[in-house]
Amino acid sequence: MATAFTGFHSLFAHEILKYLPVSVLPFKIIKYKICLYIVISSCFPSGIQFGMKSIVRLDFRQDQRVSHKGGGMKQNEMGPDVRCSEKGVTLLELMIVVVIATVLAALAAPSFAEWQKDLTCREVTRNIASTLRYAKSRAISTNLEHRVEYEPENRRYRLTQGDKSGNSSHWNTIVYDWIVLPPGVHIDTNVNAIHLNTNGTASGGTISIQDGTKKTKFKVIVVSTGRIRIPAMI
Secondary structure, three states: OHHEEEEEEEHHHHHEEEEEEEEEOOOEEEEEEEEEEEOOOOOOOOOOOOOOOOEEEEEEOOOOOEEEEEOOEEEEOOOOOOOOOOOOHHHHHHHHHHHHOOOOOOOEEEEEEEEHHHHHHHHHHHHHOOOOOHHHHHHHOOOEEEEEEEEEEHEEEEEOOOOOOOOOOOOOEEEEEEEOOOOOOOOEEEEEEEEOOOOOOOOOOEEEEEOOOEEEEEEEOOOOOOOHHHHHHO
């Protein structure tokens, strides 16, 4: 019973493998012929244990060459081993590739550095806008004034809370202590602090985010209605 079952599977595997595709390799046309051998052991007399062993062998054969003789077709089987090309890479070719890669890396380095600076400035811009929005939301929920203070000369800002809903005299409650900007990033403002009121309005102001050369990359604009936006920079 087990012998007939094994023979059936071997015949089925060989019929399926007739239709495997032909792959084209450099300088060679190789036909991959997979010979699948499945050996299924018979059941033990106890009828409880059953063993099965599968062996898959990948047999590479060089594609059959076809020659015409007397109008007929003749196929010549080649050896079972694949003869890969022995052509290698010379030292000159390797040096040329290294030089080209070095030149491309040198050309891409400035662009990558500039992209990294823009990414850092963009992240700082989003953090400042997020702090302002949080201050606005907190002022409404707590019914207490909030303000975001800026120190451009020290490259830092912080969020504090007042003691009243309007015209606060003490700003001793620190919500966010001084946040120092990453190296190479500066800020410039037209006000020392932006007040966020309990009714959602604000004192207004503009914060410019600059790179190491003091070139403005992004801006955060707060209007008196309380709207906080980041305009697109040209």
